[in-house]
Amino acid sequence: MKKRDFLTMDDLSIDDINDILDDSFLFSNLHKGWQLPHSRLIANLFFESSTRTHYSFISAETQMGAKVVDFQPSTSSVNKGETLYDTVKTFEAIGMDCVVIRHEEDRYYEQLENINIPIINAGDGSGNHPSQSLLDLYTIKEHFGKFEGLNLLIVGDISHSRVAHSNITTFERLGGNVKLSGPEFLVDRKDLYVDLDEGVAWADIVMMLRIQFERHKDKFDFKADEYLEKFGLTKQREKMMKENAIIMHPAPVNRDVEIDSDLVECERSKIFKQMENGVYVRKAIIKKVFGEEF
Numbered sequence: 701m702k703k704r705d706f707l708t709m710d711d712l713s714i715d716d717i718n719d720i721l722d723d724s725f726l727f728s729n730l731h732k733g734w735q736l737p738h739s740r741l742i743a744n745l746f747f748e749s750s751t752r753t754h755y756s757f758i759s760a761e762t763q764m765g766a767k768v769v770d771f772q773p774s775t776s777s778v779n780k781g782e783t784l785y786d787t788v789k790t791f792e793a794i795g796m797d798c799v800v801i802r803h804e805e806d807r808y809y810e811q812l813e814n815i816n817i818p819i820i821n822a823g824d825g826s827g828n829h830p831s832q833s834l835l836d837l838y839t840i841k842e843h844f845g846k847f848e849g850l851n852l853l854i855v856g857d858i859s860h861s862r863v864a865h866s867n868i869t870t871f872e873r874l875g876g877n878v879k880l881s882g883p884e885f886l887v888d889r890k891d892l893y894v895d896l897d898e899g900v901a902w903a904d905i906v907m908m909l910r911i912q913f914e915r916h917k918d919k920f921d922f923k924a925d926e927y928l929e930k931f932g933l934t935k936q937r938e939k940m941m942k943e944n945a946i947i948m949h950p951a952p953v954n955r956d957v958e959i960d961s962d963l964v965e966c967e968r969s970k971i972f973k974q975m976e977n978g979v980y981v982r983k984a985i986i987k988k989v990f991g992e993e994f
C-alpha cells in the first residue's frame with residue numbers, strides 16, 4: 701500500500717478536505733478523548749521557529765495517545781553536515797511511525813521520496829502550510845457554515861507566505877472568492893490585487909499576515925507606525941468591515957504593525973479560536989495519515 705503523506709492542499713480532493721473538516725468537528729466534541737488504536741511513535745522535526753504549529757501538533761499527538769519524540773536541530777548531527785534526507789531516514793530506521801516536518805526550503809519533501817513512513821508537512825519555506833489552511837477553513841466554516849460565495853481578503857506579505865499560497869487556491873476550489881492587498885512589491889499574484897479599503901469593505905474574512913522579514917533577500921524601508929496606517933488593520937478600517945465579517949491571522953501577530961493591538965481579541969477576531977481549532981484539525985490529519993476509523 702502506498703504510504704499516506706500529507707504535503708500540500710493541492711494533493712487533497714474536495715472530499716478529502718471535507719472529511720478532515722468533519723473529523724475535526726467530531727474531535728472538537730464527541731470524540732474528544734479518542735485514542736489511536738495502535739501504539740504510534742511520532743517525531744516532530746522543526747527546522748524553523750514555531751510556537752503554534754509545533755506545540756499544537758504535540759498537543760494533538762499526546763491527546764491521541766501517540767508517543768512523541770521532539771527533535772532539536774541545534775543539538776543534532778545537522779550541525780555536522782548531515783542532510784535532511786539522512787536525518788529523516790535515521791528517524792525511519794530507529795522506529796518512528798511518522799514524521800512531522802517544518803523546513804525553510806520550498807518543497808523540501810521532494811528530496812524525501814525514498815522515505816517509507818508518512819510525512820506530515822508543517823510548512824515548507826514560502827510554499828505550503830496545509831495544516832494551517834485546514835484550520836483556517838475549519839474556523840471559516842464554523843462561523844459561516846459554508847465557503848461558497850464568501851469573500852476572503854488576505855493582506856500583507858503574500859509573496860513569502862505559505863499560509864497565503866495554500867489558502868488562495870484552496871479557497872477558490874471551494875467556491876470562495878479571493879483578493880489580496882498589502883505593499884504591492886510583496887504581492888506575487890497581481891491579478892488578485894485590490895486597494896486595502898475597498899477590499900476590507902468587500903470581505904467576509906479579513907486575513908492579516910505578518911511581514912516575513914526572515915525570508916527577505918533585500919531590506920526595505922520599514923516603519924511600524926507607517927506600515928499600520930498604510931497596510932494594517934486599524935480601528936478605522938475595522939469599522940468599514942461588513943457586520944458579520946471576521947478577522948483572522950495565522951500568528952505570530954506583530955501587534956500594532958499589521959493589526960491594531962486592540963483588535964487582536966475584539967469580538968470579530970478569530971485569532972485564538974484558530975489556535976484552538978488547530979488541535980482538532982491536526983488530530984484529524986494524524987488519524988487520516990494512519991488510515992484509522994472512529
Ligand code: NCD
Nearest residue numbers: 752753823829910950951952
Ligand atoms: C505562520 C508560519 O509559520 O507559516 N505561522 C503559523 O504557522 N501559525 C505564519 C508566520 O510565521 O507568520
